[in-house]
Amino acid sequence: MTRPTPTTPRGPRYNPTPSRPTPGPVVTRPNRPTPGPVVTRPTPTTPRGPRYNPTPNRPVPRGPVVRRPNPTGPRYNPPRTPTYRVPGNRYNRPGQTYGRVVRRPVTTYRPIRTHYGTRYYHRPYGYSPVRYTHYYHAPYRYPYMHSTRWYRSYDWYSYVYRSYPNYIYAHWIFFPAAGYNNGYWTIDNYPYYVYNGYRNRYSPVDYCNYQLVDQYDHRVAQTYWNQTCNTGYDMCSMERDRLNSQMGEYRYFCSETYGNETQDYSTPTYDDSNYSSGSEDCSDADNDGHCRQGMLAHTRTLLA
8 A cells, every 4th residue: 555645744854943933923122221321430539459558457546635734733934034135236237246145144933031930931933822721641552663863962053053043942843733733643654742832842752851840930840851852751741730630720741851961950941051131132923832942143234
């Protein structure tokens, strides 16, 4: 029996891709929306990266810089002895010279004779009387171990006398401590104990000669010779506070002396040999209790 011949050719010759489906009708997709304008980001003004930021982990400071207060308190810069020029030519013209430089005389504060035996007798530089309140000295256990040294008491006395002669009053040193309250302080890399506006050396290694003195007549009640500064000041201050509490006023004070053990403290300070120039060279024109030695000599120099 003969099979009929197929009408559709078969085999790889006529249908090379028999598995490909017949494509359906063409579907037109909607057009993609037109992109908007291209936005260009601004170039950062601060370069970034390790090349420009060698320390990227360091925080950037924010806000204003806040200065911390000085833990040791404000510094006190006492005035030094100023200089000035006598009026002369401003320019060094031919045949003319500058005015000569003259150092102003030092104003030395000293007790006034008429105030001897009264509460107005004691008036050192910067003295400001205050109302008495009960005060008891509290020793400071661990003073600052300073690098600035005054190995001998004489070195400290000489420094004060050369730099601040106004702080030498009668036989003692009164170094002002403006801006500091009573108590222990470290000032200019050195330990001090401040009391009633004056600083007192409080070193645990340097040696001081403290004295307990009566303000009414400058009589020395007790002397603490050649002891470490903090030890001598503690002993003197405890006795001072005990006596002041009995008197109800700041009658006794502790201060370093620039005298020695042979000095006679029984005579009034205005009769001491340190003030042998006489009372005619002492002026208290403003009646503030300060006798200023050298003012009349300064006037005579200007008039001459």
